[in-house]
Amino acid sequence: MVTFIGDFECKADAKGRIVLPAAFKKAAGHGEQRFVVRKDLFETCLVLYPYAYWEEELLRLRQRLNPYKREHKQFLRDFFRASAEVQLDSGGRFLIPRRLMDQVSADREVVLVGVDRYIELWAKPIYSAMSDNAVSLAGQAELLLGGASADSE
Template identity: 60%
Template sequence: MFTFIGDFECRTDAKGRIVFPSAFKRVLGDDDLRLVVRKDLFEPCLHIYPYSVWEEKLKDIRTRINSYNREHSRFLRHFFRGSAEVSLDGNGRFLIPKRLAEQIGMDREIVLLGVDQYIEVWNKELYEQGVMPGENLGDLAEKILGKSMPEEE
């Protein structure tokens, strides 16, 4: 089980490589250095999954897809089109394919954000624009997670 926590400002090097934060490397351990990067379906960011988490996601998708359904086939094609496998090199760096980097307007300065079992990759400027004020996060938490207490009689 993986749990990625924290956000880290990073800079790409001259070749576009990103140093994987040591906190995230500790979560991966030495066994799972294969990663899958894919474009988020809703936001202008990328998701990085450890390969084993990716396999679990695919298992779930496979149970919902009918390969003889045209719409399902189209979804699957585009889902995989926005994905790529990457791995960490000996120096703990990885390279996001250019086509995926362009989809999020990736610049030299980025933010890697741990979100439970995956990591989001953001253009730093877009990330900072989208930071939710605390009171809005509280309102959203109440809406999604809050339960109304039974009224006292």
Template identity: 45%
Template sequence: MLQFLGNIEAKADAKGRIFVPATFRKRLQGANEEFLVLRKDIFQDCLVLYPGTVWEDEIETLRSRLNKWNKEQQQVFRQFVLDAERIEMDASGRILIPKRYMMLVGIEVDVRFLGVDDTIEIWAKEKLEKPLVDPDEFSVKLQELMG
């Protein structure tokens, strides 16, 4: 199973090209991942890169929980895939993030790649300057979950 860990700064060029950090790139290549899927996160103001096999598992799981003959559930599925785009890494290890995605999450130049389990998040750098959760609240929540 793929697992990514790290908080790595990078820069986007004027065309929206960004080098995928070497540690993440090596994991992807070692797992023979042929493509990535990019979509905006459902809850956070960031982008999520799914390795191809992880994306396929997510789609299979989502589809198995939805009835395609239920109009509302089919619309949820459509929205999930509508907001996704297949991304290829070039030979140099760069990906091209379409402008609309960069605008959605406020990415200009400075970004942070964040390894989150089996996906890679891409944040506008300044959005990760402060904790996502208040430190006191974080310790309480973690204790509730793990204690």
């Protein structure tokens, strides 16, 4: 199973290509050259899924959505419209479509963040501001994982 960890500041080259950090290339494995990138549903970032994990996500969607229901069909349309396939070139670089980069206000300086099975791509100023204002990890752990839950009482 693929696990991406860490965050890396990256700069796009003159053509807009971004080098995938060596740690992420290693985690993805030698055979994985394709990713699907899409706008995150909740945050102002893009998410890069290794293609195998993307296929697992699609399977989950297909099991829950009915394309013969109007609202499901609209969700699918919006979900796929905000997506694109990217491939690593021989230099380990990928090119995100400009329309997706614009959706998250990303220019040349970005931060790639490993989040378990996928990678988030943030505009550096947005990521820096979010990191500066973030609730502490200890506080989040206590809130989400600590103490007895109502279910166990």
